[in-house]
Structures are given as C-alpha cells and as structure tokens.
Amino acid sequence: MIELKQVSKVFPTEDGDFEALSNIDLTIEDGDIFGIVGMSGAGKSTLVRCINLLERPTSGGVYIDGANLMDMTSAQLRQTRRSISMIFQQFNLLMQRTCLKNICFPMEIAGVPASEAKKRALEYLDIVGLPDKANAYPAQLSGGQKQRIAIARALASNPKVLLCDEATSALDPTTTRSILRLIKDINQRLGITVVVITHEMAVVEEICTHVAILDHGHMVETGKVEEVFSNPKTEAGRKLVFPEGANIDQFPVADVVRVVFNGGSSYEPLIASLAIDCGVKVNILGADTRNVNGQAFGSMLLGLPEDKAESAKAMAYLKSQNNVTVEEVPDYHG
Amino acid sequence: MAELLQNEEVLRLLELTKNGLLFAIWETLYVTVISTFFSYVIGLPLGVITVVGEPGGVLPLPRPVMAVINFVINILRSVPFLILMVVVIPLSRFFVGTSIGTTATIVPLIIAAFPFVARLVEASLREVDGGVVEAALSMGCSPLQVITKVMIPESRPSLISGFTTAFITILSYGAMAGAIGGGGLGSMALNLGYQRRMTIILWVSVVVLVILVQIFQSIGSRASVRLDKRVRKVDRKQKRKANKVEKAGFQ
Ligand SMILES: Nc1ncnc2c1ncn2[C@@H]1O[C@H](COP(=O)(O)OP(=O)(O)OP(=O)(O)O)[C@@H](O)[C@H]1O
Ligand SMILES: [Mg+2]
Numbered sequence: 001m002i003e004l005k006q007v008s009k010v011f012p013t014e015d016g017d018f019e020a021l022s023n024i025d026l027t028i029e030d031g032d033i034f035g036i037v038g039m040s041g042a043g044k045s046t047l048v049r050c051i052n053l054l055e056r057p058t059s060g061g062v063y064i065d066g067a068n069l070m071d072m073t074s075a076q077l078r079q080t081r082r083s084i085s086m087i088f089q090q091f092n093l094l095m096q097r098t099c100l101k102n103i104c105f106p107m108e109i110a111g112v113p114a115s116e117a118k119k120r121a122l123e124y125l126d127i128v129g130l131p132d133k134a135n136a137y138p139a140q141l142s143g144g145q146k147q148r149i150a151i152a153r154a155l156a157s158n159p160k161v162l163l164c165d166e167a168t169s170a171l172d173p174t175t176t177r178s179i180l181r182l183i184k185d186i187n188q189r190l191g192i193t194v195v196v197i198t199h200e201m202a203v204v205e206e207i208c209t210h211v212a213i214l215d216h217g218h219m220v221e222t223g224k225v226e227e228v229f230s231n232p233k234t235e236a237g238r239k240l241v242f243p244e245g246a247n248i249d250q251f252p253v254a255d256v257v258r259v260v261f262n263g264g265s266s267y268e269p270l271i272a273s274l275a276i277d278c279g280v281k282v283n284i285l286g287a288d289t290r291n292v293n294g295q296a297f298g299s300m301l302l303g304l305p306e307d308k309a310e311s312a313k314a315m316a317y318l319k320s321q322n323n324v325t326v327e328e329v330p331d332y333h334g
Numbered sequence: 335m336a337e338l339l340q341n342e343e344v345l346r347l348l349e350l351t352k353n354g355l356l357f358a359i360w361e362t363l364y365v366t367v368i369s370t371f372f373s374y375v376i377g378l379p380l381g382v383i384t385v386v387g388e389p390g391g392v393l394p395l396p397r398p399v400m401a402v403i404n405f406v407i408n409i410l411r412s413v414p415f416l417i418l419m420v421v422v423i424p425l426s427r428f429f430v431g432t433s434i435g436t437t438a439t440i441v442p443l444i445i446a447a448f449p450f451v452a453r454l455v456e457a458s459l460r461e462v463d464g465g466v467v468e469a470a471l472s473m474g475c476s477p478l479q480v481i482t483k484v485m486i487p488e489s490r491p492s493l494i495s496g497f498t499t500a501f502i503t504i505l506s507y508g509a510m511a512g513a514i515g516g517g518g519l520g521s522m523a524l525n526l527g528y529q530r531r532m533t534i535i536l537w538v539s540v541v542v543l544v545i546l547v548q549i550f551q552s553i554g555s556r557a558s559v560r561l562d563k564r565v566r567k568v569d570r571k572q573k574r575k576a577n578k579v580e581k582a583g584f585q
Contacts, residue, residue, distance in 0.1 A: 078475070086469065094466060094487070
C-alpha cells in the first residue's frame with residue numbers, strides 16, 4: 001500500500017517559492033491501477049516522483065507498506081527503490097547496452113547473479129513480445145519497442161509497484177493500446193500496483209480502477225474511475241473529463257441544466273421520452289458521453305424552454321430518472 | 335648526385351637521421367603515453383567530480399570544495415605551457431630526480447594536461463541524458479554505481495574522442511618541450527634541424543610528427559564510432575566525419 005500524507009513540494013525559483021504540490025493525501029491499495037490526471041503543470045510528475053523520492057517532498061510523509069521513505073537512510077532508500085520500478089515518457093534506456101543487458105541492469109544493481117539475471121531477462125523479453133531483440137541496441141528499436149524493453153526492465157526485478165509517467169505519450173494510438181493492455185495484463189497476472197500518470201482520459205478509462213485529479217498542486221477529486229468520471233464535482237474535473245463541454249457557450253438559451261448519466265445506456269431515448277411523456281422539447285447544447293469499463297457515462301447540456309411551467313416540468317421529469325443526475329448551470333450566459 | 339652521396343657531411347647527416355630518428359620517435363611516444371596516463375589518473379576523477387559534485391548532481395559536494403577544484407583547473411589551464419614548464423622545473427627535480435631531459439618533461443606535461451583532461455571528461459559526461467541517470471537512481475543505484483555503470487559507459491564514444499584529442503595535444507606539447515632540453519622529435523627538429531640549420535632533419539621530424547598525429551587521430555575516431563551503439567550502421571560514415579575533433583591546445 002502506498003500512502004502519501006500531507007505531501008507538499010515547494011520549488012525555490014527566481015521569482016520566489018513555487019508550491020508544486022500542496023498537502024496531498026493519497027492512498028493507493030495493493031493491486032490497484034491508479035491514474036493521476038491533471039492539466040499540464042498540475043504537478044503530476046512531481047507527485048509521482050515523490051513516491052520514490054526522486055523528488056524529496058518539502059514536508060509530509062511517503063509510506064510504502066507502512067514505512068516512511070522520508071525517514072530512511074540513503075542505503076535503506078535504495079533498497080526500497082528496488083521494489084518500486086518506474087517507466088518514463090522518454091524510455092530512458094541505456095543506449096550503449098543491448099536490450100538484454102538493459103533488462104539485466106536493475107538486477108545487476110540488486111546483486112542478482114548474472115546467469116539468473118539473464119534467464120529472467122529472456123523471460124521478460126518474451127512477456128513483452130520481443131524475444132528476438134535480445135542483442136539489439138535501443139537505437140535499433142521503434143518507440144513502442146523501446147517502451148516494451150523499458151517495461152521488461154522495470155518488471156524483471158520483481159517490483160511491488162510500477163510507476164508510469166506519461167509512458168504512452170510518445171506513442172501512436174495503436175501502440176498505446178498495446179502497451180496499456182500489456183500493463184493491465186501484468187497487473188492482473190502479477191498483482192503489481194500500478195500508478196499511471198497521464199493527461200489522456202482515454203488511458204484512464206482503458207486501464208485504471210481508481211483516479212485522482214490534480215489541479216494546480218491540489219488534489220481536487222479522487223475515487224473509483226466510474227464515480228469520478230460519471231460525475232466530476234469540481235470545475236477542474238469537468239474540464240478534464242468533458243473537455244468539449246466547455247466549448248459550447250455560444251448558444252443563446254435561458255435556463256441550462258447539466259444532465260449527468262451514471263451508467264445508463266445512451267442519451268437519445270431520454271430526450272425522446274421527454275418529448276413524448278411531457279411534451280417538452282429541449283435543446284441539446286452539447287453532449288459528451290464515454291464508455292467506461294463497459295458502462296456508458298457522460299454529460300449533456302440541455303437548454304430548457306423559456307416557459308417557466310414547461311421548464312419546471314422537464315426538470316421534474318429528468319430528476320425522476322434513474323442513473324441520472326441533474327444540476328442547474330446558473331452562470332451559463334449564451 | 336652521386337657526388338653528393340659521397341660527400342662526407344651528407345653521409346654523416348643521413349646516419350644521424352637514421353639512428354636518431356627511431357630513438358626520437360620512441361622518446362616522443364614514451365613521454366606522450368606516460369603523460370597521458372597520469373593526466374587521466376588525475377584528470378578523470380576530477381572531471382567526474384566537477385559533474386557529479388555540483389548542486390543537484392548525483393553526489394553533491396560542498397560548494398567551497400567545488401569552487402576550489404574549478405579554480406585550480408582554470409588557473410592551470412590559463413598558464414601558457416612554456417612558462418609552466420619553466421616554473422615546474424624544481425618540481426620535476428623532486429618527482430623524477432632531474433630537471434632536464436626527456437623524463438623531466440613528463441611532470442610539466444602532466445600538470446598542464448590533467449586540467450585539460452578534466453574538462454574533456456566533464457564535457458563528455460555532461461552529454462549523458464539526465465533521464466537515464468534518473469532512471470538508474472529510481473532503480474536504487476548508488477552514486478558510485480551511477481558513475482561507473484551509467485555515466486562513464488554511456489559517454490564512452492565521447493570519452494574516446496576526448497582521449498584522442500588529449501593524446502595528440504600532449505604529443506605536440508611534448509614536442510615543444512624540446513626547447514628546454516626534453517628529447518624526442520621536437521628536440522630533434524629544434525636543436526638539430528632549426529638551430530644547426532640541418533633543414534632535412536627539421537622537415538623529417540615534422541613530417542614524422544604529422545604522420546603520428548594522423549595515425550592516432552584515425553585510430554581514435556574509428557574506435558569512437560565503432561564502439562558507439564547509438565548509431566545504426568548506415569549512419570557510421572557520417573558520424574565519423576562529425577566526430578573528428580578539432581585539434582585544440584590545452585588552453
Ligand atoms: N525543479 C523545478 N523547479 C521549479 N519548478 C518546478 C520544478 N519541477 C517542476 N516545477 C514546476 O512544478 C509544476 C508541476 O510540474 P510537473 O512537471 O509536476 O507538471 P505535470 O503535471 O507533470 O505537467 P505535464 O503534464 O506537462 O508533464 C510546474 O508548474 C513546474 O513548472
Ligand atoms: Mg509531467
């Protein structure tokens with residue numbers, strides 16, 4: 001289990017101190033695939049680097065299975081780091097070593113006998129699907145292949161935790177999918193806890209069980225992916241989950257409500273039945289639905305009729321639906 | 335022509351060149367190899383320290399220590415070699431028991447070259463991608479492991495180019511030491527060739543020096559490229575061209 005308690009990180013800069021993380025509390029259970037999302041500059045990388053103390057928090061505690069990394073000697077910290085692997089956006093492979101030697105590297109550091117290390121490295125080359133690249137150098141691989149080698153390198157030392165900082169951001173969508181599938185597969189097979197940093201919601205939807213939303217160094221939302229994504233409670237969350245929702249300000253309407261679907265099928269039947277059952281026609285100002293773990297989630301902005309009575313009737317009808325939350329958007333000016 | 339070859343003076347000269355030349359080449363190589371070796375013994379760790387010891391490095395050292403190291407390197411690099419040689423003569427007597435002759439030139443050469451080597455090593459290590467070092471740290475590498483298993487192996491091609499540059503620079507500075515009584519090709523060119531006006535000897539020693547430099551440079555460049563795993567085979571020729579380092583002085 002990974003626990004961050006009141007973690008803050010302040011960077012001293014030319015223009016005074018900059019607080020990249022402020023009082024982050026976070027618990028990641030064993031076996032979770034935990035997504036950390038946020039806008040660029042929100043502090044995601046800083047947060048994940050705090051987990052293995054590549055970045056030392058200015059204050060707070062980082063607990064791995066109950067032990068606070070902040071209190072460890074550098075030798076103890078090195079020992080702990082061997083059970084926390086990390087993969088990077090830029091792969092960071094050793095360019096002067098073959099793939100096999102790259103995968104052996106962390107085992108070499110940990111003092112695993114060379115023959116044993118080689119055997120395990122070959123096994124993991126197989127797992128990541130590149131058995132024929134043992135003697136190739138990283139320069140001879142494509143980006144996706146490099147990331148597979150990096151994953152093999154990260155896993156060969158039998159870590160308990162895998163940290164991924166934008167691990168798929170340098171890859172095309174198809175390769176991204178295959179890398180994500182590989183990570184999910186490894187999580188299920190080996191029970192490794194995975195922390196995934198990303199700015200792509202699709203990545204979270206694809207593999208994560210839990211998610212935390214970071215905004216300007218604050219953790220604004222956290223929970224199961226279905227819960228957070230179906231009904232983001234904060235502005236930052238909504239912007240991330242429904243980026244399209246913010247771009248529809250140009251429609252001239254009186255009253256606007258946001259209808260959030262928490263796992264229903266799709267939104268068309270609701271609008272149709274609204275028209276049939278109450279005879280009220282509404283404007284769809286914008287909609288963004290997504291498929292999360294097989295269930296449909298999404299939100300929709302509806303412009304209600306100017307007539308107060310009709311508008312109230314529509315509200316009542318919407319509120320009576322299952323799996324749907326309705327909220328007014330008071331500051332919506334067309 | 336035949337008459338010229340009968341000429342006693344010319345014959346003596348040829349004899350001198352034949353016997354003296356091989357010995358001079360040997361002396362030059364001996365001085366260069368020993369000086370390069372000790373320059374790296376001192377300069378390599380120093381170069382490593384200048385990179386890893388700075389704030390935010392792998393093994394941060396106290397600022398005053400870093401300031402002293404950098405100051406010493408800069409001072410030594412700014413003293414012209416001829417002046418350094420003269421100043422260092424008493425030191426030579428202390429270290430190698432003599433202040434004249436071939437062996438005596440080794441001491442000033444090392445003192446002039448190790449700061450140069452330190453800077454060359456520093457430049458090579460700075461080329462290592464910070465992300466790779468970070469990855470190594472995240473795997474639990476100790477600072478020493480980062481240096482020996484990541485930074486040095488990853489910058490190997492650049493270190494080899496640097497070594498070639500250092501070796502050649504030391505070779506040519508060693509020739510300069512001929513001026514104060516060191517042996518080798520330099521002294522042959524200066525003392526026999528220039529001062530006694532035996533122009534042939536002057537030219538022969540210069541040509542031999544040029545050939546030596548060419549040989550070592552191409553060996554070094556080839557080794558650097560051959561051992562660089564970042565380049566795919568097709569790119570090698572281009573890379574070799576780019577790799578040819580301009581011959582620079584210690585300063
Ligand atoms: N070493 C540093 N010194 C000063 N400021 C820093 C440092 N590292 C990060 N920051 C600042 O902290 C903030 C968070 O940076 P971080 O790299 O964690 O963002 P991020 O969420 O990973 O963004 P991205 O999605 O673009 O990678 C940024 O505003 C950045 O400028
Ligand atoms: Mg980042």
